[in-house]
Amino acid sequence: xxxxxxxxxxxxxxxxxxxxxxxxxxxxxxxxxxxxxxxxxxxxxxxxxxxxxxxxxxxxxxxxxxxxxxxxxxxxxxxxxxxxxxxxxxxxxxxxxxxxxxxxxxxxxxxxxxxxxxxxxxxxxxxxxxxxxxxxxxxxxxxxxxxxxxxxxxxxxxxxxxxxxxxxxxxxxxxxxxxxxxxxxxxxxxxxxxxxxxxxxxxxxxxxxxxxxxxxxxxxxxxxxxxxxxxxxxxxxxxxxxxxxxxxxxxxxxxxxxxxxxxxxxxxxxxxxxxxxxxxxxxxxxxxxxxxxxxxxxxxxxxxxxxxxxxxxxxxxxxxxxxxxxxxxxxxxxxxxxxxxxxxxxxxxxxxxxxxxxxxxxxxxxxxxxxxxxxxxxxxxxxxxxxxxxxxxxxxxxxxxxxxxxxxxxxxxxxxxxxx
Amino acid sequence: xxxxxxxxxxxxxxxxxxxxxxxxxxxxxxxxxxxxxxxxxxxxxxxxxxxxxxxxxxxxxxxxxxxxxxxxxxxxxxxxxxxxxxxxxxxxxxxxxxxxxxxxxxxxxxxxxxxxxxxxxxxxxxxxxxxxxxxxxxxxxxxxxxxxxxxxxxxxxxxxxxxxxxxxxxxxxxxxxxxxxxxxxxxxxxxxxxxxxxxxxxxxxxxxxxxxxxxxxxxxxxxxxxxxxxxxxxxxxxxxxxxxxxxxxxxxxxxxxxxxxxxxxxxxxxxxxxxxxxxxxxxxxxxxxxxxxxxxxxxxxxxxxxxxxxxxxxxxxxxxxxxxxxxxxxxxxxxxxxxxxxxxxxxxxxxxxxxxxxxxxxxxxxxxxxxxxxxxxxxxxxxxxxxxxxxxxxxxxxxxxxxxxxxxxxxxxxxxxxxx
Numbered sequence: 153x154x155x156x157x158x159x160x161x162x163x164x165x166x167x168x169x170x171x172x173x174x175x176x177x178x179x180x181x182x183x184x185x186x187x188x189x190x191x192x193x194x195x196x197x198x199x200x201x202x203x204x205x206x207x208x209x210x211x212x213x214x215x216x217x218x219x220x221x222x223x224x225x226x227x228x229x230x231x232x233x234x235x236x237x238x239x240x241x242x243x244x245x246x247x248x249x250x251x252x253x254x255x256x257x258x259x260x261x262x263x264x265x266x267x268x269x270x271x272x273x274x275x276x277x278x279x280x281x282x283x284x285x286x287x288x289x290x291x292x293x294x295x296x297x298x299x300x301x302x303x304x305x306x307x308x309x310x311x312x313x314x315x316x317x318x319x320x321x322x323x324x325x326x327x328x329x330x331x332x333x334x335x336x337x338x339x340x341x342x343x344x345x346x347x348x349x350x351x352x353x354x355x356x357x358x359x360x361x362x363x364x365x366x367x368x369x370x371x372x373x374x375x376x377x378x379x380x381x382x383x384x385x386x387x388x389x390x391x392x393x394x395x396x397x398x399x400x401x402x403x404x405x406x407x408x409x410x411x412x413x414x415x416x417x418x419x420x421x422x423x424x425x426x427x428x429x430x431x432x433x434x435x436x437x438x439x440x441x442x443x444x445x446x447x448x449x450x451x452x453x454x455x456x457x458x459x460x461x462x463x464x465x466x467x468x469x470x471x472x473x474x475x476x477x478x479x480x481x482x483x484x485x486x487x488x489x490x491x492x493x494x495x496x497x498x499x500x501x502x503x504x505x506x507x508x509x510x511x512x513x514x515x516x517x518x519x520x521x522x523x524x525x526x527x528x529x530x531x532x533x534x535x536x537x538x539x540x541x542x543x544x545x546x547x548x549x550x551x552x553x554x555x556x557x558x559x560x561x562x563x564x565x566x567x568x569x570x571x572x
Numbered sequence: 573x574x575x576x577x578x579x580x581x582x583x584x585x586x587x588x589x590x591x592x593x594x595x596x597x598x599x600x601x602x603x604x605x606x607x608x609x610x611x612x613x614x615x616x617x618x619x620x621x622x623x624x625x626x627x628x629x630x631x632x633x634x635x636x637x638x639x640x641x642x643x644x645x646x647x648x649x650x651x652x653x654x655x656x657x658x659x660x661x662x663x664x665x666x667x668x669x670x671x672x673x674x675x676x677x678x679x680x681x682x683x684x685x686x687x688x689x690x691x692x693x694x695x696x697x698x699x700x701x702x703x704x705x706x707x708x709x710x711x712x713x714x715x716x717x718x719x720x721x722x723x724x725x726x727x728x729x730x731x732x733x734x735x736x737x738x739x740x741x742x743x744x745x746x747x748x749x750x751x752x753x754x755x756x757x758x759x760x761x762x763x764x765x766x767x768x769x770x771x772x773x774x775x776x777x778x779x780x781x782x783x784x785x786x787x788x789x790x791x792x793x794x795x796x797x798x799x800x801x802x803x804x805x806x807x808x809x810x811x812x813x814x815x816x817x818x819x820x821x822x823x824x825x826x827x828x829x830x831x832x833x834x835x836x837x838x839x840x841x842x843x844x845x846x847x848x849x850x851x852x853x854x855x856x857x858x859x860x861x862x863x864x865x866x867x868x869x870x871x872x873x874x875x876x877x878x879x880x881x882x883x884x885x886x887x888x889x890x891x892x893x894x895x896x897x898x899x900x901x902x903x904x905x906x907x908x909x910x911x912x913x914x915x916x917x918x919x920x921x922x923x924x925x926x927x928x929x930x931x932x933x934x935x936x937x938x939x940x941x942x943x944x945x946x947x948x949x950x951x952x953x954x955x956x957x958x959x960x961x962x963x964x965x966x967x968x969x970x971x972x973x974x975x976x977x978x979x980x981x982x983x984x985x986x987x988x989x990x991x992x
Contacts, residue, residue, distance in 0.1 A: 342784040425849030426842035
């Protein structure tokens, strides 16, 4: 049984369903729930939460033939990033994705390839609202084909908003439990105007009094399902706003939650560029230096740490004991330092852990194995042997998306303090 | 005297004030003007057009200490890209930029460094509307400090929308001449909602009936200046929409012009990433292959052209005669092919033209000088001499932001058909 509030979750599972470990950050938000009926003690039964992800769009605004949710970012489809963001939240039980019949097979391949868990697929409708409705039907117990259990709260999110964080999901779910409906909002970037039929300005809206309605949104399941069952064909065809349906058909005034700029929707080609840069920045800003606890090595390691800290946000140095934890926290860059040893035992141990973790399914993992060898005592033949050995390793692990590089540093022992 | 309509403009001036040469594309739009009072024959007097660019914002949404208009993209401040986009339009006479007193010196440095022309600076106000008003005052003849001549039409644009194209500027100016006011619009990306005072949903707006008001906008100068003179302090403090002022104070219903996605405003850090990728893509997608008209070389050149066309959008092959024109069209990548010659005459000629053009003030220009030499007839010593010569050239031109690379291809003459 999962514990609730989510702040009390244990460490993440291994595998690509890696979970965020920001329990401490979330404890404050989670405590909000205690006043809203849910037990705040660890181990209380969790309110059942599911998510519906409409992904049937054609992406015509993107200007590319592939629907935007399937556009690759660093070779991986956008929707896979969004699924990862949702499935690493331990208290979301089921994720229902609505895709077109045409894309059903492609979606199954994505789920298999990136080892997504807890995903159910339903066929999308011709509009966004119809797709969401199909997703809700799969969760409703009154439907003949219902394969899932009805949640208390349902999150509705977009397949093309990959950077959603656990804290905003928690806030909308918590508010939905209290108010029946809740949604993330953002300030307007441009003034909104209303054109007249002849293409001229009729009136403009005061920017400060309006907000952009973003995703995620969350609803008591019974509220939003009722709203969809009652709503008109016109709403299903031309509507765009789930909060509006809850208001119109169930008289529920949704609680509005200020979201972060990260919630933006990938809409145009430029957004793909931005998403790629954000992901690259995130994964390139953390690095872990692995080394033995020997004194020489520590010296080198701490010099390296100092230098790396000038360039990168997250630099960790470990003797290897907490490597498992660092891998779970999704570090993609490792430097393995070996002083005065010509074997690759440490590197091999790290590679094994990385392979077991499946971390490299999501992005390539970079490992640089550095060997410091005293050139006075190591014969040339052994240098070459070392070189060959690491090339063999590199060839092998490349198959699992781990990029291994070897760096041999030969030095006269007296100058070690200048190395690193 | 500039000719009007702008479709009739001559080729661009040399120097960094390089002008777009899309006259043919624009002729159709420009002809719209003939019905609006402006003469359509080449040589008719142009309606005087100026632009005002409010650039006094603090960029607090960006999450970085530098105001966003001064954030670097590929090491060059964002506002410089926007100025370039405006100043390459030959029929915009003056550009007035409103910056804070604090940033006045930095702005002067940018103008000098990137050789922007026709720019006047005024001090910005504490709000966007006040900054625009200060810009208009600098253009109005009734002001004591007026240094510029009053335009018939004034464009208002944002410093943080660097990708504005001449065609949309022409459309808003043409429509402003006819209607008194005009502005670019875009479909809404998100539904807009109105919150109640308790932070809940009051109502949502039908997305299809509303538009985002973007920039550029254009106005008959007398209309917008009158509106600013009459408008209330409340408008100046809290308003965001110039079209609204023209409507409220001069009863002018602005014509709305559908703009392209490129008009978006750089607002968040992700937008800087996107802008950088767009600029990189644009400048990396065109390449010019320069070669002698000798038969061997043509063969190599056309093989190269075929291969490059698989990768890039704009590949040109020239014997050097139209190089001036290609440089004016802002091509930043050159391959200079030399077959069976060991001198760098062609490369040197290209480098001279590039240096004269000042093209590399805006972005680095990349030149790859390829020499094919028969290894059977060229002694080793000469190889090295060639290598050294190009390194000297490269060192020299790097000072002017031209990146020169040398590629020496040695081959047995019988296999030339496999080279390239």
